[in-house]
Amino acid sequence: MGSDPDVLVVGSGASAVNAAWPLVAAGLRVRMLDVGVRDERYGNLVPDGPFEEVRRTDPQQHRYLLGDRFEGIGFEHLGAGAQLTPPRQWVTRDADRLQPLASASFFPLQSLAEGGLANAWGAGAPAFCAADLAGYPIAHADLAPHYEAVAARIGISGARDDLWPFLGPLDAMQPAVACDGNAGAILRRYARGPDRLHRDGLYLGAPRLAMLSRPLGDRQPTRYWDMDFWSDAGRSVYRPRWTVDDLRRSPRFAFVPRRLVVAFADGPDGVTVTARDLDAGTVETHRARRLVIGAGTLATTRIVLRSLGAHGTRVPLVCNPHTYAAMLNLGRLGDAGDEPRHSLAQLCVVHAPRGPAAPFTVGHYYSYRSLLLFRLLKGSPLPMRHGLAVLRLLSPSLGVLILQHADRPTPAKYCELRAGGAGGDDDVLHVEYALSREEQARIDAVEADIVRGLRRLRCLRLQTVRPGHAASTHFAGTLPMSRRDAPLTTAPDGRLHGTRHVYVVDGSVFPDLPSKGLTFTMMANADRIATLLARSLGALQSAHT
Amino acid sequence: MDRELRREAVVFSRYLVRAAPSEALIERYCAANRELFAHEAPSAADAAVLAFARDHAWAVAPLDAGHALLGPASLLRKKLLVMTAILETTPEYAARTEPRAVALPMLGLRLAAAGVAMAAGAAAGLALTLALRHGK
Numbered sequence: 039m040g041s042d043p044d045v046l047v048v049g050s051g052a053s054a055v056n057a058a059w060p061l062v063a064a065g066l067r068v069r070m071l072d073v074g075v076r077d078e079r080y081g082n083l084v085p086d087g088p089f090e091e092v093r094r095t096d097p098q099q100h101r102y103l104l105g106d107r108f109e110g111i112g113f114e115h116l117g118a119g120a121q122l123t124p125p126r127q128w129v130t131r132d133a134d135r136l137q138p139l140a141s142a143s144f145f146p147l148q149s150l151a152e153g154g155l156a157n158a159w160g161a162g163a164p165a166f167c168a169a170d171l172a173g174y175p176i177a178h179a180d181l182a183p184h185y186e187a188v189a190a191r192i193g194i195s196g197a198r199d200d201l202w203p204f205l206g207p208l209d210a211m212q213p214a215v216a217c218d219g220n221a222g223a224i225l226r227r228y229a230r231g232p233d234r235l236h237r238d239g240l241y242l243g244a245p246r247l248a249m250l251s252r253p254l255g256d257r258q259p260t261r262y263w264d265m266d267f268w269s270d271a272g273r274s275v276y277r278p279r280w281t282v283d284d285l286r287r288s289p290r291f292a293f294v295p296r297r298l299v300v301a302f303a304d305g306p307d308g309v310t311v312t313a314r315d316l317d318a319g320t321v322e323t324h325r326a327r328r329l330v331i332g333a334g335t336l337a338t339t340r341i342v343l344r345s346l347g348a349h350g351t352r353v354p355l356v357c358n359p360h361t362y363a364a365m366l367n368l369g370r371l372g373d374a375g376d377e378p379r380h381s382l383a384q385l386c387v388v389h390a391p392r393g394p395a396a397p398f399t400v401g402h403y404y405s406y407r408s409l410l411l412f413r414l415l416k417g418s419p420l421p422m423r424h425g426l427a428v429l430r431l432l433s434p435s436l437g438v439l440i441l442q443h444a445d446r447p448t449p450a451k452y453c454e455l456r457a458g459g460a461g462g463d464d465d466v467l468h469v470e471y472a473l474s475r476e477e478q479a480r481i482d483a484v485e486a487d488i489v490r491g492l493r494r495l496r497c498l499r500l501q502t503v504r505p506g507h508a509a510s511t512h513f514a515g516t517l518p519m520s521r522r523d524a525p526l527t528t529a530p531d532g533r534l535h536g537t538r539h540v541y542v543v544d545g546s547v548f549p550d551l552p553s554k555g556l557t558f559t560m561m562a563n564a565d566r567i568a569t570l571l572a573r574s575l576g577a578l579q580s581a582h583t
Numbered sequence: 584m585d586r587e588l589r590r591e592a593v594v595f596s597r598y599l600v601r602a603a604p605s606e607a608l609i610e611r612y613c614a615a616n617r618e619l620f621a622h623e624a625p626s627a628a629d630a631a632v633l634a635f636a637r638d639h640a641w642a643v644a645p646l647d648a649g650h651a652l653l654g655p656a657s658l659l660r661k662k663l664l665v666m667t668a669i670l671e672t673t674p675e676y677a678a679r680t681e682p683r684a685v686a687l688p689m690l691g692l693r694l695a696a697a698g699v700a701m702a703a704g705a706a707a708g709l710a711l712t713l714a715l716r717h718g719k
């Protein structure tokens with residue numbers, strides 16, 4: 039594996055790769071240790087082409103739409119990862135086995151995949167604005183250049199519309215991808231009389247998406263094939279794997295897969311990492327001047343608690359509560375809905391009765407199409423044949439509004455590592471998560487307001503589903519950034535307090551979560567931490583090759 | 584076992600799309616059942632309902648309507664869902680689930696007709712469902 043690198047990076051997900059990038063670009067030698075599970079079954083099966091065409095022509099479609107083991111049918115309760123289609127399910131392979139977790143209330147998706155959970159993400163990429171960062175020891179100005187750097191690297195599309203003050207300023211933004219007719223009908227009605235809705239605190243506009251509307255490097259703009267839940271055609275949706283591929287072109291970067299990092303030891307001159315080689319079954323050590331951990335909040339917490347011998351210590355956990363609301367867009371009834379579309383969020387809805395300077399709630403409206411009708415029948419009280427006929431008539435006007443609510447730490451939300459066997463890698467992470475009655479009441483009230491506002495736009499709520507506490511997959515807050523040098527917290531520059539050489543770059547360091555997907559901010563923060571680290575290591579600024 | 588599954592594939596497909604399934608679809612239905620349901624024996628009530636449905640194709644529609652209300656997690660509903668999913672992901676039947684433009688009055692009529700048919704099916708289905716599930 040050659041001489042010791044300057045920096046070891048754990049993980050290859052959204053946070054880790056966007057930390058590795060500025061380190062490599064600054065001329066540092068980086069070794070990325072990752073379990074690196076890859077898709078071995080479905081990737082090559084899904085043909086290039088629009089969803090409708092694939093449906094009409096491909097006799098093999100059942101293999102990826104339902105799965106070779108019919109795993110895409112699934113009868114379980116709608117929970118975390120409900121939208122993981124068979125071609126995306128590899129993302130969670132081996133994760134629960136290698137990272138045991140116990141809980142009576144929190145059932146998260148974990149990933150040991152190359153590229154992590156963002157192999158399956160919805161690519162919603164709003165920036166945090168000043169109000170969102172109120173509880174953070176860093177300001178928006180600290181993040182702003184890194185939002186720009188990451189946006190230029192990964193490609194973010196969006197519009198300068200009514201949502202601009204809520205989704206954060208961003209110069210390096212591509213034009214918005216086009217929304218489909220279902221969302222377009224809602225937006226047209228909104229445009230006829232936005233003032234009244236604004237008075238009630240409701241704002242609509244284009245979502246910020248990590249989906250290209252213009253070419254970027256060798257990646258293509260979306261072709262509106264509506265295949266985004268099934269394939270990565272043209273690489274138009276950002277996946278961290280694309281960055282790993284780019285990093286691999288640099289001689290200063292080494293990707294070492296099949297390594298499960300177990301622990302680190304912080305020494306006077308650097309850091310030693312213990313990892314299990316999953317193929318050889320051996321334990322090996324890696325040394326470097328600095329360690330950057332971006333293994334995903336839960337995995338990072340596990341590594342840190344184990345390394346610091348903090349078994350049995352509770353750390354806080356936050357995760358955006360999620361609600362799915364099935365919507366019927368009356369203004370769209372009767373349309374064929376056959377225009378080209380992408381599969382991700384078509385519309386962003388913001389509920390901000392006190393404007394952008396106070397906390398607000400963000401939701402995303404998806405048209406229901408390429409996830410197939412049979413899924414809707416699963417929980418419906420309709421007989422299958424008539425249900426299918428009714429859904430066929432209504433499907434162009436059906437939508438799903440996904441609301442994610444802000445979350446703050448409370449004593450009822452925590453995780454704790456309990457010791458397993460001698461090797462340490464079978465320690466069990468115990469997680470408990472409960473919302474207080476007041477928190478739930480606030481969520482209910484906001485949702486009622488949003489539903490009322492959308493009704494004015496002739497969009498009716500048919501059903502509300504609460505998919506369970508971990509469903510948003512937005513995990514954070516276990517090692518919060520703090521100016522106080524307290525144990526199990528991180529400094530504003532990402533360094534783990536109590537260590538000299540260990541940095542954390544994923545959601546663990548976010549003290550709380552506003553009502554927004556955290557991933558874009560996590561990537562920007564990883565870029566910020568790594569840029570500071572590169573500077574502190576005195577690295578030469580040289581262009582990435 | 585396979586004979587029963589093959590018979591189910593035929594009666595369910597006739598009910599859902601008014602057409603007999605191809606041999607490939609029958610095979611796929613059997614494979615799905617082996618994968619999804621073979622690990623646990625059906626309850627006596629589920630077994631009775633399925634046996635009745637296999638022997639009386641006319642009963643599938645009312646039994647589906649009855650179970651949609653009384654037994655949404657029943658094995659009959661699960662198996663019908665499997666057949667629906669298999670049909671929906673088959674080029675021959677894809678067009679039948681694709682949306683089409685419909686004039687609003689026609690949409691209203693169709694929804695009303697479906698509602699009436701569902702209500703009628705449910706009335707017959709509830710009685711049959713109760714009789715079969717509790718008669719065993």
Ligand SMILES: Cc1cc2nc3c(=O)[nH]c(=O)nc-3n(C[C@H](O)[C@H](O)[C@H](O)COP(=O)(O)OP(=O)(O)OC[C@H]3O[C@@H](n4cnc5c(N)ncnc54)[C@H](O)[C@@H]3O)c2cc1C
Nearest residue numbers: 049050051052053150154155156160162299333334555557
């Ligand atoms: C269906 C779905 C939709 C989503 N939609 C959105 C969205 O629209 N917007 C949004 O902001 N967020 C969304 N998310 C959340 C988003 O995907 C995550 O926030 C993000 O991917 C987390 O990145 P990460 O780098 O923190 O960790 P992860 O993605 O979890 O990656 C962890 C990495 O670390 C590696 N690793 C872990 N443990 C070890 C170990 N011990 N040793 C070695 N390597 C290890 C893994 O192999 C992996 O490469 C969604 C998630 C899902 C599942």
